[in-house]
Amino acid sequence: MVSPKRELRKVGLTVTMSRIKVLDVLASAQTESRHLRAEEIYKCLMSTGDSMSVGTIYRVLAQLEMAGLVVRHNFDTGQARYELAGDDRHDHMVCMDSGEIIEFRDQQIIEQQKRIAKEQGYELVDYRLVLFVRKDIRTEKSVGGI
Amino acid sequence: MVSPKRELRKVGLTVTMSRIKVLDVLASAQTESRHLRAEEIYKCLMSTGDSMSVGTIYRVLAQLEMAGLVVRHNFDTGQARYELAGDDRHDHMVCMDSGEIIEFRDQQIIEQQKRIAKEQGYELVDYRLVLFVRKDIRTEKSVGGI
DNA sequence: ATGATTGCAAAACATTTGCATTCTA
């Protein structure tokens, strides 16, 4: 994210402190590959003295998501997690032991999905893919009995 | 599902009216390839005169899920949807126009995922895959700019 | 100035839980 202000203008949103602050928090979290919940963004802002109401955070996130600047995830059942949308579309794997979230990109899997959709007479518009993984200890295991 | 009672005993759950009724509703919904929300199960039971508290429905669904008799999905952000667990592991695509949910099975995509996990030094334990699709009208479109 | 944005608190919503009652084995 070059400049929050520029990004906001580019997508037709007015430049406000709230939006800039939320983008800043997400940007700094991104360098650590973190995916934040609204509550975490709120606490993060509070800790730096930037107060903002939770309601506003949700509103800002919704607007940024609609504008395509932010992506919302639902890894687990529970709270949504947010991250900056980059040029690089990627998916996630979640380590079931450590809770660590690993990002990955794989063109092949997207092609497969397009193929599957087409086989049913549909066109792929979007998808959600999350892999639940464990450190590879050379154990032969299958998924869902397959 | 051969017999709800037998299934319940098999997984070590006592046979109660609530559990049987919920399994029945899910079984009849399954023939229409429906994935029900707790609220829908509740209404379905009410409409046939079988009253059951919402709290119980959630408790029963949680138990059935832990026992492996039921699978919980989170297609959209919002309420969870439940379906009977069958022997056949399958994934879903959601039509963005009609809201229709199509089930599909594809071994190739699972192999791809195993490969991706392994490339990162992990072992695939489970995954969530949902394709968002639209009736194929021969429009060339790409996903996420890819 | 004016329309969009925000704070605040209440509302909405799905889901969970405590406790007394009822049911299963």
Next chain:
DNA sequence: TAGAATGCAAATGTTTTGCAATCAT
């Protein structure tokens, strides 16, 4: 009969929203 399951309602946790005050252009 004992222990598990249920109804009911209150509690929870996340997210949304109405309205008056404030801000961006």
